[in-house]
Amino acid sequence: MTLMHQKQTIEDCVNDQVARWDLTNSIDVYLTCGYGPPLCWKLYEFEPRSEELLGQLQYLQDPVTGASQRYQKYSPPLGLTKLDTSDDTHFETYMDQLLDPQLLADEFGYTCFEEERQIDDFQAKLLDLLCGFYAQTQEYDDLHVLLRSILRMMLLTYIMGHTLTLEESTTHGVLAAIRHSRKPPSHALSIHTSPRLANRQLKFFFSVLRNQVYDQLLHWQQQTLHASTPKKEVTWLSAFCVMLGFAMVLEEVQRTIYIQADAKAAKGEMSQEQAETEAGNACERIDRRFALLVGLFQCKYRDRKWGARGSFGNQTPELVDVNERHFLGSVYSLVVQKRKHLESRKDITLLPGNQCRFTSRLVARFLLPFLGLPP
Template identity: 55%
Template structure:
């Protein structure tokens, strides 16, 4: 039992499990009486959920060995005599400035072209476009560069940058509905305004997760005002000529990205994403085990919202990667789409477990009407004013957009609905609050 640990129902009752069964005898008896609520008998340590949230089908391309194998197969050599200083941006915050090196590709020219994806605002479908890619990359992946990425994320957390992060992060979604953008922006505001050190520490983890999720979901492109200078600095290769449809204009006209460098830099962000997700799941594990409720409710509430938003983007990414695998001939359509569907389904199941655990932990009929409606705690005192303001804003959004959230919650995990992932898991977490009674 010491190795297995008690099941979650026994944890919440502050009891040891009566046996090592799956389900345990206490949960079997509760089920017979109809008292097994929210989740089945479960002993999982929450940190293992990271393997379902970030499955190999999504993360393999960002593994160090995978990238090094790609370089060996597609690059003859690097020209190391003259690095090119390049500003790279994901579309949010200040750019990253990195020294990149021109390389000679193999005869296939594979690294000189890149598939980029965007959402068509008229059809609401994800579309791809092949872009030329300058032959620039890092000489090797240096683990010593890790600190530079921590410093960069810290810069992005500056209030000067956070003031519009929600609206930037969900720019495409705002063409249909502004709920998700307003929700994330409210979390940003709470982070900048709260004086609660513990809450601020949790919110920083949540926002770092959202920042890395946003970066991983967007191509790192060369800052528009520096593209011409960068391309002129490429001395040994002629740019790849690709046919461009006449419809290419506006924000998708250029967005030039060094494909190899983009993939190499995302190796580091992928490491950050894994570590942040593990830290957040470990925090939830400890918090759900802790007997405190009122003092941890708001931090857990924000963490669940952040996880829901990040997981929705993971599901969308899985479908985009499936399409890329099909177009490159790496997998058949049937295999790639089944892989994405199964991975998305596992994310759903594991997030439902977290929702059930939150409900088991924090449902208290002793809380009549609190800061987020029935059966939620009342945040009193001047020090909790930012929290009350945040919850009032989110509750208002929930009431105003209930119909939108109800519709999003119902969408199945299928390729044609990938643009409707946004708000889908958030709705599954938030809507039950409207069904609580005083």
């Protein structure tokens, strides 16, 4: 899944598809993933060797059928002349802007699951509760730091699963500056225009950050599940939040894998059957690994000694902090309220036609067992 975002793969694409760069034609471009302020970057026009980088496949969910629809869109020939590691600090600064606690609490949950909300708002409300909880924690508290990493992981996964597109108000100005290749007639332009090469190049930097936070949180969870100290009631909430983050992220990853499979088939890189088989095998491996992680969590954190007074139902610890109790109580009430929806999602089959129903599938497998625990 990450091959296309590796530096060498991108550089090979540039060598193969870019005839020359026009260093006299730089354009300040504002790109958005749909959440938060746009990313401003100086891009340069290039003269393409073929039509390859002048078009882009984008996938949107049909609001009527709920199915994912593929669209072929024009892509302006703009990119970065090189991938420079000195740019890393710019991306860290941008991530700090996107991770502002108030911005997260106001927007992220409902933006991240905007398409899913056309079907059900469970996941949007769940993420909204997590963002609100993060905003209420103290800045230098260990839980605040961990929640920031979880939301960073989710945000980077969201960015990697969405096309970086031109801000609508700037599209015509950017396209007017193109000199060396065809442009579509103005009436043929649509929303969500994206410079395909620049999108891939910028996602290289986000991909590096994503891999770092994945590794960090997997290591944290492994150490926490393995350690015998401190007492498990001390780490229960933190481990619970990490599990929620993993579940939501892995659902998005599984959906992205099927989208990439369809794109491979559409571009003739492999047959539709081969692409779908490859995607299915990868997603099944994710299912098995996540099931193992859920089992490990249950082995460590289910305890009959905690009885029926737990903050998240039977066999969970009773927490003292008001914000923690409110967060868990709100999540528990949401799960009870949406139980029927979660039951309908947890056994969704891993098939291309179901990819828009993967949301809440793994979350349900983690949360629903809490409702059936005896006191």
